[in-house]
Amino acid sequence: MHKSLLKVSLLALAIAAPMAHAFEAGDIIVRAGAITVDPHESSSDIWVGALDTDVAGSKATLDSDTQLGLNFAYMATDHIGIELLAATPFSHNVGVKGMPGAFAGLNGxxxxxxxxxxxxxxxxxxxxxxxxxxxxxxxxxxxxxxxxTKLSSSAEDKGFSSLDLDDSWGLAGQVGMDYMLSDNIMLNAQVRYIDIDTKGTTNYGGREVEVDVDVDPWVYMVGLGYKF
Structure with missing residues (x-):
């Protein structure tokens, strides 16, 4: 009987233990982990100054990259937090596709x-x-x-010079979860969508080349957090 009560008590403590893991007003939370920026870019047709027109079907491309992600959060109340996302610099390859005919050699x-x-x-x-x-x-x-920003050697050989992208302001949304492993340590996973719009500019044959790009990446992060 006593052993049964002891087992029940230990089970109750194991179930109740997570209840001590509280997010409360005034807590500071630091999270770190692997973060991937996965662009789902949609670009306008590329405007080529040498032709003084948009080239139908031509597009700009961006690839994804994974870096160290950092979150710093402050709990203003038990249910409301203010968070800053930071990371080590992301690096993306920029490409051109869909250039037809005589300009097909510019793809890549x-x-x-x-x-x-x-x-x-x-x-x-x-x-x-x-x-x-x-x-x-x-x-x-x-x-x-x-x-x-820097051009690839193959792009320079094709006659491109300079590369520039405008900075961007936009809205962001996210969902995530923490699971407390102890009073202070947690597992974290999160997904974000960020509205990033930019204009890319380069030079080809002495004339400007422009393209508007909605980068609009999905951003994924998994890692650990610590509550102070």
Whole structure:
């Protein structure tokens, strides 16, 4: 009988233990992990100055990249947090596709760009503040800084010179979850959608080439967090 009571008590403690893992007003949360920016780009037709027209069917492309992601959050209340997304610089290959006829040789890798997408968000945690499982959703504003752009050697050989992308302001949305492993350590997973719009500019044959690009990436992150 005593052994049965002991087993029941230990089970009750194991179930109740996560209830001690609270998100409360004033908590500071730091998360770190692998973060992937996966552009779902949609571009206008490329405007070629040498032709003084858009080239129908031509597009700009961007590939994805994975870096170290960092989140810094402050719990303003038991259910509302303010979060800043940071990361080590992302690097993306920029390409051209769909150029027809005499310009088909311009298709392929154009160059490489780096970008940083700091994002400030307000998060809502709907669960009881003492629950171990903490799903959340948030909205925020993003600033994407494009820098350190450079042309590929093959693009330079084709006659391109210079490469530039405008910085971007846009809205961001996210959903995520934390699962408390202890009073302070948590597992984290999150998915974001960020509105990034930019104009790309290069030079070909002494004339400007322009394209408007909706980068609009999905951003995925998994990692660990620590609550102070």
């Amino acid at each position: 890798k154009l160059g490489e760009i780096k970008q940083l997408p700091p994002t400030l968000s307000v998060l809502y945690y709907p669960m009881d503040s003492k629950a171990a499982f903490q799903p959340y959703a948030g909205v925020g504003i993003n600033y994407t800084w494009f820098y350190d």
